[in-house]
Amino acid sequence: MLNKKTAASATTALAIAKRNLKIATEALKQANKLNQVKTAIISTVAHELRTPLSAIVGFTELISLKTTDEEIRDYANTASRGANKLSMIIDNMLDLSKIDEGRFERKIELVELKTFIENVVALFTQVAHEKKIDLLADVSQSISIKCNEAGLTRIAFNLVNNAIKFTTSGSVTFRCKKGNANTVVLEVEDTGIGIPSEDIPKLFDRFSDVDHQRHPQGKGAGLGLSLVKELLTIMGGKISVDSELNRGTRVSIELPVIPPRFLSSELH
Numbered sequence: 001m002l003n004k005k006t007a008a009s010a011t012t013a014l015a016i017a018k019r020n021l022k023i024a025t026e027a028l029k030q031a032n033k034l035n036q037v038k039t040a041i042i043s044t045v046a047h048e049l050r051t052p053l054s055a056i057v058g059f060t061e062l063i064s065l066k067t068t069d070e071e072i073r074d075y076a077n078t079a080s081r082g083a084n085k086l087s088m089i090i091d092n093m094l095d096l097s098k099i100d101e102g103r104f105e106r107k108i109e110l111v112e113l114k115t116f117i118e119n120v121v122a123l124f125t126q127v128a129h130e131k132k133i134d135l136l137a138d139v140s141q142s143i144s145i146k147c148n149e150a151g152l153t154r155i156a157f158n159l160v161n162n163a164i165k166f167t168t169s170g171s172v173t174f175r176c177k178k179g180n181a182n183t184v185v186l187e188v189e190d191t192g193i194g195i196p197s198e199d200i201p202k203l204f205d206r207f208s209d210v211d212h213q214r215h216p217q218g219k220g221a222g223l224g225l226s227l228v229k230e231l232l233t234i235m236g237g238k239i240s241v242d243s244e245l246n247r248g249t250r251v252s253i254e255l256p257v258i259p260p261r262f263l264s265s266e267l268h
């Protein structure tokens with residue numbers, strides 16, 4: 001009797017579980033479809049915006065250089081900063097669509113990380129200065145790796161940009177050190193608002209849906225860190241995030257000194 005009852009309730013539970021699984025699978029299918037549509041829109045929009053935006057970036061910089069009028073230079077600089085921010089978003093979108101379509105160029109180059117980090121820091125110095133944040137490069141020794149420099153640049157831009165964006169006082173440090181025998185570790189550490197631990201696993205989802213109530217910048221496109229993760233997959237690297245609310249965040253990436261599918265013919 002008891003066995004019959006147990007069997008009956010097990011059958012009911014199984015039926016419910018099956019139904020829930022069907023609902024969940026359907027929801028996942030819909031979500032994937034929606035993401036595919038979003039990705040297709042991104043690719044089209046990014047291509048359409050790139051050319052006119054390049055003209056805006058170029059000409060605002062030219063106006064700023066050529067004018068002798070301080071007021072005009074201020075306007076041109078403000079426009080130039082806005083255009084550069086937009087450029088970064090669009091470049092992220094273009095790289096994501098290149099990865100999706102298998103068009104991301106996987107050229108391997110020798111990159112000296114001290115110079116690389118100092119160059120990235122130099123590019124963001126003005127933005128950090130305007131926010132009264134110290135932006136520091138911390139590389140004590142020369143370390144070279146073979147990697148895709150365009151990919152590494154996109155990763156560095158996104159991490160440093162996030163660190164400055166989500167820090168209101170203190171500092172952002174971009175450092176590099178030796179990992180294990182075959183790897184190097186690049187870290188971007190800030191003294192910013194931090195990330196709640198429950199949001200950390202969601203950061204790398206495309207269109208990541210983290211809680212943006214806590215910062216005044218509001219919701220971004222949520223594409224930067226998902227692109228970083230996808231680039232690292234291509235480059236044979238790993239990423240980890242350590243963060244404490246209102247204390248700061250440290251994002252570490254570990255890269256092989258020589259990439260996994262390295263072909264000597266690819267080295268330029």
Ligand SMILES: Nc1ncnc2c1ncn2[C@@H]1O[C@H](COP(=O)(O)OP(=O)(O)O)[C@@H](O)[C@H]1O
Pocket residue numbers: 158162163166190192193194195203208210211212219220221222223224225226249
């Ligand atoms: N250094 C950081 N400090 C605090 N929050 C961060 C940091 N980096 C990323 N985040 C959080 O992760 C979210 C996703 O980042 P990202 O993928 O670059 O997208 P976006 O910059 O477009 O919002 C950010 O909106 C922010 O909430």
Ligand SMILES: [Mg+2]
Pocket residue numbers: 158161162220224225
């Ligand atoms: Mg970002």
